[in-house]
Amino acid sequence: MKTYFQRRRLIKYLQQLLREAQHARNLKEDVAEPKLLRLLDESRQAVLRVMETRDWPAMVSVGQELENVIIRMCPPRPRAALRENIEIILVAVAVAMAFRTYFIQPFKIPTGSMSPTLYGIHYTAKERPDIFDRLPFNLVKWIVWGEWYVEVRAKTSGNVRIEPAQDGRLMLINGMYHLVNKGMSDHVAQGDYVVKGQLLASAMRITGDHIFVDKVSWNFRYPWRGEIMVFKTTGIHHPQIKTNEHYVKRMVGLPDETLQFQPPRLLINGQNPAHSRSLDRIESRQDGYDGYQLGGRDNRTADYLASVSNCVTLGKDQYFACGDNQFNSLDSRYWGPVPKRNLVGPAVFIYWPISRRWGLAE
Numbered sequence: 001m002k003t004y005f006q007r008r009r010l011i012k013y014l015q016q017l018l019r020e021a022q023h024a025r026n027l028k029e030d031v032a033e034p035k036l037l038r039l040l041d042e043s044r045q046a047v048l049r050v051m052e053t054r055d056w057p058a059m060v061s062v063g064q065e066l067e068n069v070i071i072r073m074c075p076p077r078p079r080a081a082l083r084e085n086i087e088i089i090l091v092a093v094a095v096a097m098a099f100r101t102y103f104i105q106p107f108k109i110p111t112g113s114m115s116p117t118l119y120g121i122h123y124t125a126k127e128r129p130d131i132f133d134r135l136p137f138n139l140v141k142w143i144v145w146g147e148w149y150v151e152v153r154a155k156t157s158g159n160v161r162i163e164p165a166q167d168g169r170l171m172l173i174n175g176m177y178h179l180v181n182k183g184m185s186d187h188v189a190q191g192d193y194v195v196k197g198q199l200l201a202s203a204m205r206i207t208g209d210h211i212f213v214d215k216v217s218w219n220f221r222y223p224w225r226g227e228i229m230v231f232k233t234t235g236i237h238h239p240q241i242k243t244n245e246h247y248v249k250r251m252v253g254l255p256d257e258t259l260q261f262q263p264p265r266l267l268i269n270g271q272n273p274a275h276s277r278s279l280d281r282i283e284s285r286q287d288g289y290d291g292y293q294l295g296g297r298d299n300r301t302a303d304y305l306a307s308v309s310n311c312v313t314l315g316k317d318q319y320f321a322c323g324d325n326q327f328n329s330l331d332s333r334y335w336g337p338v339p340k341r342n343l344v345g346p347a348v349f350i351y352w353p354i355s356r357r358w359g360l361a362e
Helices: 004-028 036-052 056-073 080-102 137-145 276-285
Strands: 106-110 122-125 147-153 158-165 168-173 176-181 198-208 210-216 228-232 246-253 258-262 265-268 320-321 343-352
Touching: 004 036, 004 056, 036 056, 080 106, 106 343, 137 147, 147 176, 176 198, 228 320, 246 276, 265 276
Parallel strands: none
Antiparallel strands: 106 210, 122 198, 147 198, 158 168, 168 176, 210 343, 228 246, 228 343, 246 320, 258 265
């Protein structure tokens, strides 16, 4: 005579077998041999009869018979656990790709054209690494704050000649150039003699902000002035614009409006109306913003808004895009309006790295 707990486990085991037997029949009844189906039904009925009689030894025997029939109908597949994990991963990837395609899409900010609202990849001076810039702490530092200590070392020996570059400076040593990005700390000066492997510059490299873009809302409402807009450059022609790329700027002009810049103000239809909080902040020239500036700077030729007398009138499906960093932004002042068909959606959330900008995008 089995104990109470053993009998209870046996009954649960048989009940589970009955459920699996029904599942096996539903799954295989159209392809299984009729003989095997009859054997399955007979084994199920035998289990049900024995459970009513509470013949414990017989319950064990018929349970094993039913389990063997189920295995014959649904033989275990080789590497079943691996197959199941792969299926789960594939389904998760498919769901993520569908969500990315139709709802929310991640983007990263590569440049500083939207600073100080959004930062691209940039560098802050650091003379030497500390304990948090070494394994394993540097991995945590990068995962959370997107910071990584970097160095520039001499590839050869010789005297240093420093030349200006667009994003920093170049150190020329014995005919070899070494790019030192803006913000890095120099460890050598003009004319210094260095040997191969000597430290030239160092810094913390901070990754650009990564944002989520809402691809749904503009299907149900019109874009608002002041939103951070993501759009494709398809059909936009300029020597410095890559085709079929995604750009991130701020939407400052809406369809059928006439725009004019009187630094630091943005005029809409000849007036300076109450803007969104973001545009007002840019015009204030505070907290790192420079206000709205005329085009034609940095040796670029501006086709739009190159002087205070210039105006641009947008069509019914056109939008005007400007970077918040007006002195360092290649935007609609140089290549014109953005067609409605190019719009992807507004930036809604800065999800990485963790910084004072983390959270809802303004």
